Amino acid sequence: MANGIRRPISPFLSVYKLQETMIMSGLHRITGMGLIVGLLLFTWWLVAAAAGPAYFAVVQGFLGFWLGKLMLFGWTFCLFYHFSNGIRHMVWDCGRSLEKESIVSSGWVMAGSAVALTLLAWVVGLLVLAAK
Amino acid sequence: MTSQSAQKSLRDPIGIARGLGAAGHGFEHWWAQRLSSIALVPLSLWFAFSMATMAGADYATVKTWLASPLNAALALLLTVIMYHHVILGVEVIMEDYIHTKSAKLISMITMKFAFIVMAAVCVVSILKVALGG
Numbered sequence: 290m291a292n293g294i295r296r297p298i299s300p301f302l303s304v305y306k307l308q309e310t311m312i313m314s315g316l317h318r319i320t321g322m323g324l325i326v327g328l329l330l331f332t333w334w335l336v337a338a339a340a341g342p343a344y345f346a347v348v349q350g351f352l353g354f355w356l357g358k359l360m361l362f363g364w365t366f367c368l369f370y371h372f373s374n375g376i377r378h379m380v381w382d383c384g385r386s387l388e389k390e391s392i393v394s395s396g397w398v399m400a401g402s403a404v405a406l407t408l409l410a411w412v413v414g415l416l417v418l419a420a421k
Numbered sequence: 422m423t424s425q426s427a428q429k430s431l432r433d434p435i436g437i438a439r440g441l442g443a444a445g446h447g448f449e450h451w452w453a454q455r456l457s458s459i460a461l462v463p464l465s466l467w468f469a470f471s472m473a474t475m476a477g478a479d480y481a482t483v484k485t486w487l488a489s490p491l492n493a494a495l496a497l498l499l500t501v502i503m504y505h506h507v508i509l510g511v512e513v514i515m516e517d518y519i520h521t522k523s524a525k526l527i528s529m530i531t532m533k534f535a536f537i538v539m540a541a542v543c544v545v546s547i548l549k550v551a552l553g554g
Binding site: 322331339346353368378379382417 | 503539543
């Protein structure tokens with residue numbers, strides 16, 4: 290402590306029984322950090338688009354390769370998790386649905402929405418690829 | 422901890438507190454995070470599903486897409502707002518986990534500079550595709 294006073298601190302992770310709400314909360318931050326990796330891909334992709342067809346082909350080639358696809362899939366999930374949970378946070382910011390039961394149930398709605406939106410985006414993408 | 426003296430010793434003199442805590446800036450940071458979140462709701466849906474519909478697209482298709490004024494404008498907004506949102510988020514993470522004042526300051530400055538450079542690179546790339554021949 291900066292001023293030498295031992296302040297009471299809030300209990301940390303180690304003293305809690307594992308609960309779905311804490312996993313969901315932790316995942317919001319973890320997916321947020323995952324989105325930074327996505328942001329690097331986004332930047333690289335835009336640089337390639339500005340660089341011209343030869344370099345763009347290199348980036349598209351990487352994204353089409355299994356590692357690239359895995360990263361894109363991870364990015365999609367991180368995006369839609371952070372997206373859905375972000376909306377849940379905004380509902381809380383309005384002072385709504387803060388009771389214990391609704392926090393747990395809205396958490397499952399959020400998780401369902403994250404998975405559903407991820408699958409939807411990939412079904413669209415794969416259908417577009419198959420139609421080529 | 423319940424004795425009067427222990428209670429009293431936990432109180433910071435205002436002179437110590439000043440400049441160390443949120444001290445008036447907390448609301449702006451919090452609000453900027455929410456405002457950018459709201460803007461990112463439609464922008465990220467637009468981007469994710471645009472990318473999905475362009476899966477495996479060749480250079481000419483992507484270039485035509487990004488060169489359209491609406492897509493270029495939305496891509497610019499997405500870039501600026503997303504980088505702003507990322508800076509705000511990483512700032513909170515650094516505040517939570519980096520406890521040394523000097524390390525915190527250096528990390529924050531490096532992080533902000535790096536993200537701003539990357540955002541600038543994105544903006545120039547979009548403009549080059551949208552305005553260049």
